[in-house]
Amino acid sequence: MPTTMNAASALDEPTVESALSITGQVRQPLSLSLDDLREYESIVAAPFDLRCFTTKRFIRNVGGYRGARLTDLIEKAGLLNESPTDFKRMVFIAAAHDGYAVTFSWHELFNTPIGENVLVAYECDGRPLAVEEGAPILFSGSDRHSAPRHVKRLARIVARLLAP
Known part of the structure; x- marks a missing residue:
């Protein structure tokens, strides 16, 4: 099962054994391996063409990703809310090992x-994804353009509360 992290290590890079961390304004920071991700309910995304957002150049065809819903992972970590409506001002930063980052709002x-x-995908076309193939991969299947929020080698999700 997913392991918790202490506050001192909450912003550190995930270890070799872990795939990603969930930190920030959460009740229980998590460090998740690819095997941990498989323990969550999985969803399968329809195959799609990955295209560069700016040039529209075809990058590659991607088969159906299988993975855990980001919302399930966030719910497991739990959100810290000093005020009952704080969650409405939450944003989530998804960052890759290479520094690429994207955002989502609550x-x-x-x-x-x-x-x-x-x-957060751990399989493609029914076969496990390896770290060398970018695992874990964050994918937003409802976006009009797939490339901007296609994050290979996802390292961490950080929950942040925006100031009013």
């Missing part, structure tokens, strides 16, 4: 259909 993930299709 409303987007938990209050629209988009959240149902944001997954």
